[in-house]
Amino acid sequence: MQKSTGCRARLGEIKTPHGNLPTPVFMPVGSQGTVKAITPEQLREIGIRLILANTYHLYLRPGVEIIRNAGGLHRFMSWDKAILTDSGGFQIFSLARLREINEEGVRFRSHIDGSEHFITPEMAIRLQEDIGADIIMALDICPSIQESDNKIREATARTHRWAERCLKVHSRSDQALFGIIQGGFSPQLRRESVRQMVAMDFPGYAIGGLSLGEPKEITFQIIDITSELLPEEKPRYLMGVGAPDDILKAVEMGIDMFDSVLPTRVARNGGLFTDKGRINIRNSTWKDLFSPIDPECSCYACRNFSAAYLHHLFRAEELLGYTLATIHNLTFMHRFMERLRNSIAQGNFLAFKQDFLVRYRPTDEKIRLAQKQKWLERWENTEQEN
Numbered sequence: 001m002q003k004s005t006g007c008r009a010r011l012g013e014i015k016t017p018h019g020n021l022p023t024p025v026f027m028p029v030g031s032q033g034t035v036k037a038i039t040p041e042q043l044r045e046i047g048i049r050l051i052l053a054n055t056y057h058l059y060l061r062p063g064v065e066i067i068r069n070a071g072g073l074h075r076f077m078s079w080d081k082a083i084l085t086d087s088g089g090f091q092i093f094s095l096a097r098l099r100e101i102n103e104e105g106v107r108f109r110s111h112i113d114g115s116e117h118f119i120t121p122e123m124a125i126r127l128q129e130d131i132g133a134d135i136i137m138a139l140d141i142c143p144s145i146q147e148s149d150n151k152i153r154e155a156t157a158r159t160h161r162w163a164e165r166c167l168k169v170h171s172r173s174d175q176a177l178f179g180i181i182q183g184g185f186s187p188q189l190r191r192e193s194v195r196q197m198v199a200m201d202f203p204g205y206a207i208g209g210l211s212l213g214e215p216k217e218i219t220f221q222i223i224d225i226t227s228e229l230l231p232e233e234k235p236r237y238l239m240g241v242g243a244p245d246d247i248l249k250a251v252e253m254g255i256d257m258f259d260s261v262l263p264t265r266v267a268r269n270g271g272l273f274t275d276k277g278r279i280n281i282r283n284s285t286w287k288d289l290f291s292p293i294d295p296e297c298s299c300y301a302c303r304n305f306s307a308a309y310l311h312h313l314f315r316a317e318e319l320l321g322y323t324l325a326t327i328h329n330l331t332f333m334h335r336f337m338e339r340l341r342n343s344i345a346q347g348n349f350l351a352f353k354q355d356f357l358v359r360y361r362p363t364d365e366k367i368r369l370a371q372k373q374k375w376l377e378r379w380e381n382t383e384q385e386n
Contacts, residue, residue, distance in 0.1 A: 001232060004349035008227070008254035011344050014204075014235055016082040016134035017174050018074065021050050023235065023256040024344075026242065026337050027084060028264060028330055031057045033067075033077045036264050037322040038330065040079045046299070046331050047338075049081045052259045055127050056088025059119075060110050064130045072132030084259070085133035087124045089180070089208070090240070093142040101141060103158065121162040122169045129172050135204070138166040140180040142209050152184035160196045167200055178204040178237060185218050187225050194229040204235040207255075211240045220249055227254040244273070244336055245362045248353045251340060263333050267325035270314045273332040277361030281325065286311040299331035300324070 002011040014021040028035045028043070031054035035043060043051070053073060058064060070076040073083055092099055092106050099108035105120035119127075124139035139162050141155040159182045170177045179202035183189030197205060207226050210219050223238060227250075230236050235256045241247065242260020250258070263273065270282040274294050279286075281293070292302035293310065301310065301324040313321030343352035 002344065004344040005347045006350050007252045009251045009344050009349040010254060010256070011341060012235065012256055014135075014176075014257075016176070018080060018082045018134055019049055021082060022341060024247070024251050024337060024340060025050060025257055026247065026333050027052045027257070027259045028333075029054075029259055029261045030077075031261075032061070033058060033073060035326075035330075037268060037319075037326040038264075040077060042300075042323075042327060043079075043330070044081070046327065047334050048330065050084060051079065051081070052084050052086060053131070053133065054086050054088060054091065055124060055131065056086075056091040058085075058131060059088070059127055060112055060117075064127050067132075068130040072130075074132060082135070083131075083133040084135040085128050085131055085137065086239075087128065087137040087139040088119070089137075089140040090142050092119075093144070101158075103161075105139075121165040125166050125169050125177070129170070129175065133175065135176045135178060136170075137206060138163045138177060138179050138202075140182055140208055142182070142212075143184060145184070145212050145214055147184070149184075149186070152186065153189060156182045156184070156189050156193055160193065163197060163200060163202075167202070176203045178202055178206050178235075180206045180208040180239075181226055181230075182209045183222075184209060185214065185222060187222070190222055190226050191229060194226060198229075198231060202234070204237060205230050206237040206239050206257075208239050210238070216246070219246075220253070223250055223255065224253050230254075242333070243362065244333075245357060245360055247336075248340070248356060251344075252349070252353065263329040264326050267329045268322045270321075270325065271329075272310075272325055273329050275356070275359055278363065281307065281310050281321075282314050283311075293328065294332075297328065297331065297335075299328050301328045 012023040014023060027050040028048060030051045033053055035051060067073050067076050092108055095108050099106055105118055107118045109116055121139040128136035140159040143152050143155040163179045179197040179200060181193045181197055183193040210222060227236055236254060237257035238250050238255045240260055241258050242262040247258055270280050271278045272281055272293055286307040289307040291306060293307045294302055310321060310324060343349045
């Protein structure tokens, strides 16, 4: 790992069977074997080398047996770059009223058809081995931020026991199995979780249980405490964080890997990333602007279409608008990470961070928390309705 002068920001490389990944790296989310509104070829043209898929979703539909019979997820979705699969712990956590957790595993009802399923840590590993991802995750328990201290302590201890079981059954040498650090917002529990996970000697470590609606001040306090204790020579993955300003702060604390639905979800709602912050292309401000959204961006959307045209597509609810906005946002994120890595290589990461944040207007904290809560409630209500 190469560090940047004055902080813990660092450069690295993760080797996988489907290519080497320079870090820090951001991965778009393709939970169901597709990054929404964009093709694998378009992802390759942007330069994306790693995407995230979700074991929970793929297990329920189309079924892991179908993916295995197709030759694995890479072949099934025609993607020749790297894939990381989440074990599904967060999705199971989100099914609060549809699941029951015990020492053996998790019993839950499908949000699709209500059918009952039981997943153990061992089964989570077998499913991910069949899916064929390059990096896979141990099954963990992601407790709600409203849980009592005792419940969070119990969940953290069980996550450690499940991690040991995952390690025992993991058999594919061409996959890297990461452990997940839990512990809620307790510095003591987080330190204990790091100690236990590092003792198991995983090839990489994820920090879970954050960005679930808590204030950012708490989020970054826990990231700072946790990251500082993790092994220097192994990748550190912060789960579910993808806003550019948040990535900068986490990289400064030594984080290497990020994932989030944010760039693609806001794209489908008309939110486009720029160096000055997010804009809403649906607003009438853009209806007669015949230059690109971002004149400095060379993505397919900005090279070929005006802001006025994208505004028209969204107002008319034309599907092309979602694709162009997604291409733009993922191009922005990919190039943002390239610039970030270059600044570390040149030893001026802190200057890059400061310059970016001076110009970038982040989402208001109150609005962000309200949006997060609304999303969590919508997810839970959707599960109950099904």
